[in-house]
Amino acid sequence: MLTLTYIYQHVSAPLSHTTSFNICRVHTKILTMELFFLSLSVLLIVVSLALSFYAYRSSKVGGATKLPPGSLGWPIIGETLEFVFGKPEKFVGDRMKKYSSDIFKTKIFGEPTAVICGPAGNKFLFSNEQKLVVAWRPHPMQRLFRSYQQQASAPVAVPPKRGEETKVLRSPGFLKPEALVRYLGKMDSISQHHLQTYWEGRDEVKVFPLAKTFTLTLASRFFLGIEDPERVAKLVSKFDDMTLGMHSIILNFPGTQFYRGSKAAIEVRKELQLVIKEKKTAMATGAQMQDILSHMIVATEPTGRLMPEAEIADKIMGLLVAGYSAVATAITFFIKYVGERPDIYEKILSEQKEIYLSKKAGDALEWDDIQNMKYSWNVVLEAMRLTPPLQGTFREAITDFTYAGYTIPKGWKVYWTVSSTNKNPEYFPEPEKFDPTRYDEGTGFPIPYTLVPFGGGPRMCPGKEYARLAVLTFIHNVVKRYKWEVVFPEEKIIGDMMPTPAKGLPIRLHQH
Template sequence: MELSYLFLYFVLILLILAGGICLFKLRHNHKSIGDQENLPPGSLGWPFIGETIEFLKAENFVYDRMKQHSPDIFKTKILGEETAVICGPNGNKFLFSNYDNIFTAFRPHSMQKLFRSYNNHAATPVNITRDAEVQVTRAPGFLKPEALVGYVGKMDSITQQQMRIYWEGKDEVKAFSLAKTLTLTLACNFFMGTEDPEHVARVNRSFYDITLGMHSIPANFPGTKFYKASKAAAAVRKELRAVIGEKKAAIASGEQTVDILSHMIVATDGSGKHMPEAEIADKIMGLLVAGYSTVATAMTFFVKYVGERPDIYHKVLAEQREIGASKKPGELLDWNDMQKMKYSWNVICEAMRLTPPLQGTFREALTDFTYAGYTIPKGWKVYWTVSTTNKNPKYFPDPEKFDPSRHDETNSFPAYTFVPFGGGPRMCPGKEYARLVILTFVHNLVKRFKWEMVLPKERIIGDMMPIPEKGLPIRLYHH
């Protein structure tokens, strides 16, 4: 068990042994929150920690409570916050439709501490919200399809280079590790305009610890996930400040730059002030994490599921070979090629249905609201999870079967039952970027290799983000 959990149990035992008035008051106050009129069913768990340990460790935390309390909504306390978990397609629709008037984005305290900046005049943390990062990418339209059209060839070129360096000539590789290296290389190029392998390598070494610590108890002492993540975040910030310095010098020399980092450097607020370097570094770190972890995870589970199904592999290969045959020697992929990869995208969607790259996200209630007959108080957090519908046989018959045909245009499933990128006005702004990155990877992988699983029964670990325990080792067979 992680040291932070042991520490929390130890503190709890001391409190119980101390007994008396202090603990009685803590329990009484905790109970009074849970007894407010018309709250959803559920439990707030222990004082202080609530049900955090179960949330982070129990594979079926949400499913079990849906069965126990309600399939629509239940209350809990996780990561230090009283939280309502809204479930099912109706819950998805409600959350997506009411973002601006009822909800705002919320990051758990662990993420707030990792993705924070300091102003220039005091050592006061400034929380870099997810909305602030999204605004950076939305405003100049970097992630819109029309802006991405011209980037497909660059994606293909970088992916081919990565395949030559890390995949070709190898008999066995760890797919998760190489997917992370590729996605981070692409993200560094797209967001920062850099391909410097030394920068990428130094950032890559730290990102895994950051992603593990994003949804953890923020206990900052040696041995905990959060402690490792804090050290890793500091190392990434240092590296990003160096990149920012290089980018500023390039801009000053008149070099033409069109990446998001350059936009952030030259942009000014209403008073003509530029964004502080520390804030730029933290926003870029958040964007890199968003363009790295979930994309690499989706790639990895494509490799896993297709490696287990030779019939599906051959269908993907046939589609990609047909696209390759239409290209001149050395010609890179383009936007039109991506639109032809319909079956490959169906396979990717089915992989995301069975193993969502991210289990869920948090919102904060801006006002009291009522849902499914229950009232959620202002300030409570709302947890949205993509997977409350993904394996429901009501929507996906034989839900454990890997069946890409579910996603054919001729088939359909009810609205709001498959939402890997969210929905509504706050749908993931990087959806199209992620689609292009993953399809480019698929094209280059299947054209070069066939593969099989080294560990067919490899365990999947992780809480919010699924991770193959041994990195998904695969045996490669070159075409």
């Protein structure tokens, strides 16, 4: 009312040039203020409605069921920032202490999520794959590795069934021990060639980048069947960007991890589609192929549908990332921990020396040799316990189910993590101590389902044996050639979801 009176009085009076100018200024200021307060009011109303809707949804979901204790955090983003940018063991440990050591709820990547903890939780999840839960990939991962679904001009008549993707690996038995045995000799020769090319004649090397080159070369040979593995290995930096993008927030503009991951995925996908075309041409001539890519090209679904090239490229790209990243991390931290413990190195050397002295010059490693690397593998297990290559994986509830007295509704995501057991003193006394003897026969350790870097139960990671052979083959060849020491024992480890030595883990080499 005062505002309208003020304007009326000035409009009613005789106007001079100055007065007219002042009125315009006052009118403009008033309109600006009114627009500001109107915008602020609208914003407050929108925020209030959003919060009310969020609270309403939460109450509807939990109204008739007893949901796990915990917090869904902020609207939309939930607790994603704490999960992605905080330390995984702290994120999980703090909530286990606050809510429950068995289960708690949170919201990650926009999805209500139940985190099931401890060895009993691990056993429950692994035993109920395809019954209560199925694999689920976070949205950043879906965007990077499922371009074929986004680009499809028309929907597929019969969408792939849940779990269909893993059948690609399991059905031909490529990753079963009996199949991997045939590839062991090639793994051995690739390991030797790698050390001759990148390590020999050097006083110092950076382990992490070289480990990634080695494991990507192996994966390229095994999954793609290409005889020039360096062709894909040259794209290591692109695979690094994709790996970081998988565990980022979807912010697709220059400078963000997801943007870099998306650009890298495009470049890698182009190279893989070229490899696919070359593979098809070679197969058309009748050439015999024994690799996963060849199987994908000819494999049909129950409907008789062949897999399109774009889909093959995306799935192979996912396999390559999984086949190189985690294995490279395991090798790197094995080198780190052993380089800091000469006593452990000597035990590994003794075990490996017994193997290579029993063989003739030029003989490749065999399956029995791998089985005799028990202590070496225990050291790898301890390295993975202290610095897990993989923090955890997501699943999706395909029906309502109850665990520890709480209901997980259908559609909720379920997160399995190593962080609830790996450094728990209840399962691993002196958890920060590097002690491979924990796993000696007769000790009773590890307690079942407490150390599960590859998952467990009937759905154990199909790549476990591949990873074990790749790591042990490398260990055999590097130990029989070199002793080493870590240049920076206090080197910082960056990246919580994907642990990375800040300087690449430089080591000094001493050749035998």
